[in-house]
Amino acid sequence: LTEAFLAGKEVIDKLNSHNHQAFFVGGCVRDLLLNREIGDIDIATSAAPKMVQNIFDKVIPVGIEHGTVIVRHKQQSFEVTTFRVDGKYTDQRHPDEVTFVSAVDKDLERRDFTINALAMDMNGKIIDLFGGKKDLQQKVIRTVGDGYERFTEDPLRIIRAIRFSGQLGFFIDHDTLQAMEQVKKQIKNLAKERITQEITKLFAGSYLNLGIDYLKRTEIYKNLPIIAQYPGIIHKLPKSLKPLYSFGETIALFHYIEPQVPIINWVKAWKCSNKIKQEAIQLIDALRYYQEHQIDKWLVYQLDSVYYSGFDRLISIFHPEDYPIEPTMKKLVRELPIQSKKDLALNGNHLMEIFPEAPKGPWLKNTINRLEKEVVLGRIINTKYTLKEWIRCNPPEIN
Ligand code: ATP
Numbered sequence: 001l002t003e004a005f006l007a008g009k010e011v012i013d014k015l016n017s018h019n020h021q022a023f024f025v026g027g028c029v030r031d032l033l034l035n036r037e038i039g040d041i042d043i044a045t046s047a048a049p050k051m052v053q054n055i056f057d058k059v060i061p062v063g064i065e066h067g068t069v070i071v072r073h074k075q076q077s078f079e080v081t082t083f084r085v086d087g088k089y090t091d092q093r094h095p096d097e098v099t100f101v102s103a104v105d106k107d108l109e110r111r112d113f114t115i116n117a118l119a120m121d122m123n124g125k126i127i128d129l130f131g132g133k134k135d136l137q138q139k140v141i142r143t144v145g146d147g148y149e150r151f152t153e154d155p156l157r158i159i160r161a162i163r164f165s166g167q168l169g170f171f172i173d174h175d176t177l178q179a180m181e182q183v184k185k186q187i188k189n190l191a192k193e194r195i196t197q198e199i200t201k202l203f204a205g206s207y208l209n210l211g212i213d214y215l216k217r218t219e220i221y222k223n224l225p226i227i228a229q230y231p232g233i234i235h236k237l238p239k240s241l242k243p244l245y246s247f248g249e250t251i252a253l254f255h256y257i258e259p260q261v262p263i264i265n266w267v268k269a270w271k272c273s274n275k276i277k278q279e280a281i282q283l284i285d286a287l288r289y290y291q292e293h294q295i296d297k298w299l300v301y302q303l304d305s306v307y308y309s310g311f312d313r314l315i316s317i318f319h320p321e322d323y324p325i326e327p328t329m330k331k332l333v334r335e336l337p338i339q340s341k342k343d344l345a346l347n348g349n350h351l352m353e354i355f356p357e358a359p360k361g362p363w364l365k366n367t368i369n370r371l372e373k374e375v376v377l378g379r380i381i382n383t384k385y386t387l388k389e390w391i392r393c394n395p396p397e398i399n
């Protein structure tokens with residue numbers, strides 16, 4: 001067990017010692033049995049949120065109304081949720097109300113797939129009411145209970161099924177798949193950010209090609225924002241994609257395939273953050289530049305270094321013969337003569353001294369930009385003297 005699991009055991013132990021039931025549940029149990037790296041550790045308990053708050057020193061009330069608090073223990077975070085059953089999802093976003101229950105059974109029953117409906121006590125004993133262990137062994141995604149009902153209750157589960165297949169390399173059970181196709185039209189009612197979250201995880205999956213195959217075969221992609229209007233995007237996806245770790249990379253991929261759809265449309269339709277937008281814009285600019293110039297100092301200077309590995313992943317898709325390119329980028333960035341405009345030996349004030357007659361105007365910024373590029377590309381040395389000489393030979397158009 002990892003350090004986090006050991007700390008989690010202590011959380012469960014403490015709840016038990018206060019006469020509450022408590023179990024590891026959901027993804028962490030699944031991933032433990034699969035020997036996969038474990039993400040967040042979720043704990044389900046019979047204790048009401050108030051009681052959990054009383055028992056532990058550091059508790060963050062992130063979703064009290066849904067019964068969830070975060071317990072901090074040994075520098076780790078644990079989502080501790082009171083056993084509950086969900087009410088109706090009339091807006092197809094959140095359940096209208098949740099009801100706390102006393103037994104873990106009901107809590108497991110509300111979960112989406114058998115492989116996600118396992119619980120484990122602090123001694124490692126597994127509670128498996130729906131054949132989740134067998135489905136893990138046989139690599140099958142199957143709904144807990146009737147697929148049609150469960151997908152109608154929350155159509156996001158349709159996309160989650162595909163996401164898990166792309167993450168785990170699992171096949172979707174035949175009946176479950178059929179139910180997905182029956183209910184897929186309701187995907188359009190979902191809150192877009194929920195869809196984005198799942199599709200982000202799908203594209204980051206080690207088996208994403210399997211997931212994409214399901215998207216195609218079931219035509220579920222026809223119910224996704226924008227892709228519904230541009231179905232070609234899915235069909236033009238390269239045959240063997242490598243995982244993309246951020247949705248900004250995925251937007252860049254889509255936009256590169258279908259330039260007709262501006263980045264901003266993706267950002268709006270998929271309710272992305274400004275951070276994702278910036279990432280997508282930077283990656284696309286770099287890809288376009290790369291098409292014409294290959295890798296050079298200007299490219300690595302322009303692209304924020306946090307996006308280098310994402311750029312490399314896109315290169316592996318569109319220019320596999322050039323992959324990997326990140327080592328070259330890292331070498332070039334170390335050799336850059338300047339880090340930003342501020343490092344230029346000449347600034348706007350100097351330019352106005354050189355051309356005392358000229359009025360202020362866009363020519364100043366344009367000239368600085370030209371100097372910046374010349375210096376970055378190593379065509380001129382960054383000293384006041386050489387920059388002045390260059391300007392004398394390449395006088396700006398003063399407007
Ligand atoms: P990951 O490793 O990606 O976090 P996960 O299984 O933990 O995978 P989450 O989305 O974090 O997935 O959800 C945690 C658990 O909550 C799931 O394992 C599942 O039991 C339950 N769950 C989450 N979303 C739903 C849903 N829409 N319907 C039913 N159960 C759900």
Ligand code: MG
Pocket residue numbers: 027039040
């Ligand atoms: Mg999780």
